[in-house]
Structure formats: C-alpha cells, structure tokens
C-alpha cells in the first residue's frame with residue numbers, strides 16, 4: 001500500500017516536473033532506440049542467415065568456377081573461368097563415396113525469350129535431372145528434364161512462374177514452342193515457385209534446359225558454372241571439402257603456391273558472409289546505444305543529484321510528517337526508475353518503428369521480437385537503479401530539520 | 406501521572422560555531438506537557454524557542470538530556486519507529502507553511518497519510534480541510550491561496566492523521582492580524598475538542614490566548630505559568646470584522 005502510494009507519487013512528480021523529466025529522458029530514449037534496432041536487426045539477420053543456410057542445405061556444398069568467389073557474386077553473369085568441366089563433376093561423384101548426388105550446371109544471365117509477339121529477358125540455366133533433388137526444386141506441371149533429354153540434346157525447357165506469366169498469361173504453356181535466342185524450344189514443365197532469393201532477386205524468373213543442350217546448342221562451351229554437391233551426411237563436410245580441393249587441383253594441374261581456379265562454398269561460408277554484412281551495421285549501432293545509454297545514465301544521475309539538493313526542504317518535510325529513510329530512498333529510486341522506464345518504453349516504441357522501416361528499406365525480415373522489448377525494459381531499468389541509487393541514498397540521509405531552514 | 410505526553414529532562418543544545426565558539430541554544434531545560442494543554446512558548450528572537458520546539462517535536466536531537474514521548478525515550482528509537490511517532494503522534498505547523506508547490510491543497514494534506522497505513526486517504530484529507538474551513542479550496546495549489554489559507558492547509562495536514570499533540574512554530578508569524586486571529590480561533594477550537602497544542606510566538610498578544618505560557622530567554626526557561634483567563638480569539642475576530650465594517 002505504502003510502496004504503491006510512493007510509486008504513484010514518483011510518476012506524478014515525473015509529470016509535474018516535465019522539463020526536468022524530458023531532459024533526463026532524452027539520452028535513455030536514444031540509447032534504447034538504438035538498442036531495440038540492434039536487437040531487432042540482429043534477430044532479423046540471424047533469421048536471414050538461417051533462411052539462407054536452410055535454402056542452401058546443411059548437407060550441401062557448391063564448387064564454383066573461378067577462385068575467390070564471394071557469395072554475393074554467385075549469381076552474377078561475368079565471364080566464367082573455363083576450367084571446371086563436366087568430367088570433373090563425374091569424377092568427384094565416382095571417387096568420393098561421401099557424395100550422394102551432384103548437380104552440375106551452367107547459366108546465362110540475360111537470355112532473350114520470345115513467344116509470338118511476347119518477349120522477355122530471363123536467366124537461362126543448363127541443368128541435369130539431379131538438379132531437382134539436389135536443389136529441392138521440382139515442376140508443378142508437366143515433367144522435369146530426363147536422362148533421355150540429356151542424351152538426345154532435346155530442345156525442351158522448364159519455365160519459372162514469372163516467365164510463364166510474362167509469355168503466356170493465363171494460357172496453358174505445356175507443349176507450346178518458344179524461342180530462346182534464335183533456337184526453338186518446347187515447354188515441358190512449369191517450375192515450382194521459389195519466391196525472392198535472400199539477396200532480393202526473383203528466383204521465379206528462370207528458364208531451365210538440359211545441360212547438354214545448353215553446352216552444345218546454346219552457349220557452345222565445354223565448361224560449367226558450378227557443381228552443387230549433396231552429401232550423405234553433413235558430418236563429412238570438412239573431409240569432403242579437402243578431398244574435392246586436392247582432386248580438382250590435381251586434375252587442373254595447379255602447382256603448389258598457385259591459387260585455386262575454383263571456389264568451394266559450404267553452409268559455414270554462407271553463414272559467415274551473411275553475418276559479416278549485419279556485423280558492421282550492428283557494431284555501429286551498439287556503439288551508439290552504449291554511448292547514449294551511458295550518457296543518459298550520467299545525465300539522470302546528475303539531474304537526480306541536483307534535484308535532491310533543490311528538494312532538501314521537501315525531503316525534510318516528508319520526514320517531518322512521517323517518512324522514514326527507506327521511504328525517501330524508495331521515492332528517489334522510483335523517480336529515477338520512472339524516468340528511465342518511461343524513456344525505455346518510448347525508446348522501444350520508436351526503435352520498433354525504426355527497425356520495421358529499416359526492414360522495409362533493407363528488404364530484411366525484421367520483426368520486433370519480445371527479446372528486444374525485454375532487453376529495452378531491463379537495460380533502462382538497470383540504468384535507472386544505477387543512476388538513482390547514489391542520489392537516493394543521499395536524500396534518505398537528510399534530517400527532518402532540513403525542512404525548517 | 407499518566408496524561409503526560411512529552412517529558413523533557415535537562416535538555417541542552419549546543420551548536421558548534423567554528424570561529425565564534427559554541428552557541429548554547431538550550432541550557433538545562435526540563436518540562437512536562439500534559440494531555441489537553443494549550444501552551445504558548447514566548448521569548449525574544451534567538452532565545453531558543455524553535456530549538457526547543459524542534460526537539461520536543463522529535464525533529465531534532467538534544468546535545469544532552471533526554472526526551473520521553475509517551476514514556477518512550479526518543480533517543481532510543483530507530484529510524485522506522487521515530488518516523489512512525491512523527492507520523493501518528495505529532496502534527497507540526499511551520500512559520501513558512503512548507504506546502505509542496507504545484508501540488509493541490511488536498512494532496513498536501515494527504516502527504517502524512519502516504520506514510521501511514523490508513524486506507525481512506527482522500528476522505529480523511531477532505532475531512533481535515535473541512536475542519537479548517539477550506540472545503541471549497543480542495544483543488545487549489547498553494548500559489549492560488551492567501552497566506553492564512555495556506556497556513557490552514559498546513560494545519561489540516563498536521564491534523565489529518567489525528568495526532569496526540571500539535572506543535573506550531575510561529576504559525577501567525579507571516580500573517581496579518583485578521584488571519585492570525587483566524588488561526589488562533591482554529592487552535593482554540595481544536596484545543597476545546599481535546600487536542601494538545603504547543604505554539605511558539607514572540608507576540609504577547611498571541612500568547613495570551615494560551616492556557617499556559619512558558620517564557621524562554623537565552624536558552625533557559627525563565628517562567629512557566631498557567632494563564633487563568635486566556636483571551637478568546639473568536640470574539641476578538643468578530644470585533645475586528647465589525648471595526649473594519651464601521652470604518653468603511
């Protein structure tokens with residue numbers, strides 16, 4: 001009862017001395033905004049990483065042509081190193097028992113496609129039948145590419161939903177003939193929708209054709225862009241990476257000291273790269289949060305201290321009418337807490353809005369989690385207690401006679 | 406005797422005053438206050454009235470001597486017990502009112518109740534304001550009240566927790582004559598209802614309303630006498646009001 005009344009009194013005083021409360025609150029509000037954004041973005045980034053790794057697959061690894069390829073360049077259309085061959089892929093599958101399946105593929109970035117007067121530009125992939133299981137990417141209509149298609153260099157294709165809509169609208173495309181470049185292909189199937197990639201690209205704007213057809217009839221090349229490899233067990237990841245590395249170096253005649261002409265990307269790699277992106281941003285915000293919370297805390301402590309000096313008469317009076325030292329201590333602690341807690345709540349709300357906006361701008365799946373609210377409430381309360389304890393102790397020691405001076 | 410509220414034994418208060426040496430604000434003061442008394446403590450400025458009052462009211466501690474409040478030795482009370490005595494047994498009225506600014510009359514009167522275990526805080530505070538004739542000023546802030554009204558709020562605050570004794574240090578010191586008589590009228594009324602009141606004043610005029618007058622000089626009690634014919638503030642107030650009317 002008594003504690004409740006003192007607490008109520010603390011909040012009333014917060015309102016009575018608006019300017020003072022406002023000044024005390026600013027630093028806390030800014031700090032908690034930054035903190036809320038960090039925690040929300042941190043969790044968002046973590047979610048993003050998890051999503052990427054899940055899409056990539058924990059038992060998966062990828063060998064791409066060219067040395068030192070960054071994950072962010074993986075989808076790019078630049079000139080490929082021409083050393084990664086289909087033979088390499090088949091050799092790896094044969095030699096390494098840990099490999100369950102391989103999906104060698106090649107790609108062309110901007111392929112022009114046409115269906116009568118409708119035209120569009122898309123990414124063209126040359127793939128093998130194993131692509132479906134390795135990438136977990138099947139057709140929803142028609143049929144996937146088969147070994148016969150591969151052997152016969154068939155001119156058949158699978159359309160991503162975006163391409164399908166562009167070229168056919170509501171019309172059924174199966175069995176229709178389209179032009180890719182100036183070669184005619186028959187539509188054999190419609191690919192399952194994969195939405196946007198974590199990088200923001202449209203994964204449904206794709207056409208897939210047999211790898212053999214791609215290499216011999218379309219691009220006229222004898223090399224691959226990459227090989228995605230599926231293992232039996234993710235525990236065999238490290239040894240397999242080593243094996244692939246030595247086999248490929250030997251097959252490509254790379255002497256010691258010369259860098260690889262391929263890059264092996266593992267789920268760990270995917271995680272690391274995604275974390276690096278959010279890491280720099282978080283470091284900046286963490287600094288901002290830390291600095292403003294410390295500054296805010298110091299400001300609260302100082303103003304509380306000044307306030308105790310200015311309110312000696314009030315404290316004396318309260319003691320004269322029956323407040324004990326603990327009551328006064330509690331009053332000033334509560335007042336500091338009321339300020340930082342209210343500042344914290346405001347910071348959480350503004351920070352939450354900010355984080356959401358940032359999520360929209362950065363195309364990241366940011367949600368204001370209960371963790372960020374908890375972190376905000378707890379840290380602002382802790383600051384309130386730390387900042388308030390000294391002034392409160394000093395206030396509690398004052399004598400009632402102070403009221404009479 | 407069982408009706409002793411406060412008993413002071415050989416109180417001495419010394420202030421250390423660096424260069425000028427020690428100041429003896431009180432020397433060897435002994436006295437008893439009984440239930441139902443209306444006492445005026447008189448004396449020149451600097452004679453030690455406030456010092457005595459603050460010690461009797463448990464707001465200050467004597468350098469030497471002991472004080473018994475309802476048979477309990479005050480110096481032996483802990484922080485909590487002492488606060489509880491101040492809260493439940495003593496009401497204090499200050500010369501400069503000491504009301505909280507930006508706070509309504511009602512909330513000012515509620516202040517002691519915050520620290521009590523009473524439940525019906527607002528009702529008790531309203532009753533006390535009613536008793537001092539300020540029922541219609543409940544939501545006014547001190548800045549919106551006259552000096553006399555502010556002092557009545559302070560008296561309501563001293564009354565609100567139904568104390569055994571009320572101490573008032575120059576309650577009329579900052580007030581004009583009419584307001585002073587109003588306050589004294591109030592004290593006489595409260596005393597008639599059975600409340601024990603001790604007030605400090607340096608005006609004989611005011612002191613003559615008390616039933617016992619204690620004179621202090623240079624930190625000592627120089628006289629302590631019963632006043633067998635205390636003046637009645639209410640009749641004087643009425644007279645004053647009439648005079649003002651006649652003048653107009």
Ligand SMILES: Nc1ncnc2c1ncn2[C@@H]1O[C@H](COP(=O)(O)OP(=O)(O)OP(=O)(O)O)[C@@H](O)[C@H]1O
Pocket residue numbers: 420421422428429430448449450451452453454455456457607
């Ligand atoms: N805190 C203090 N420090 C030092 N000396 C003090 C203090 N308080 C009072 N004194 C001194 O003690 C003596 C008694 O003071 P006190 O306030 O009790 O007098 P008083 O009778 O109430 O005077 P007044 O009528 O002016 O209020 C004075 O000489 C005063 O200067």
Ligand SMILES: [Mg+2]
Pocket residue numbers: 454455456574
């Ligand atoms: Mg005085």
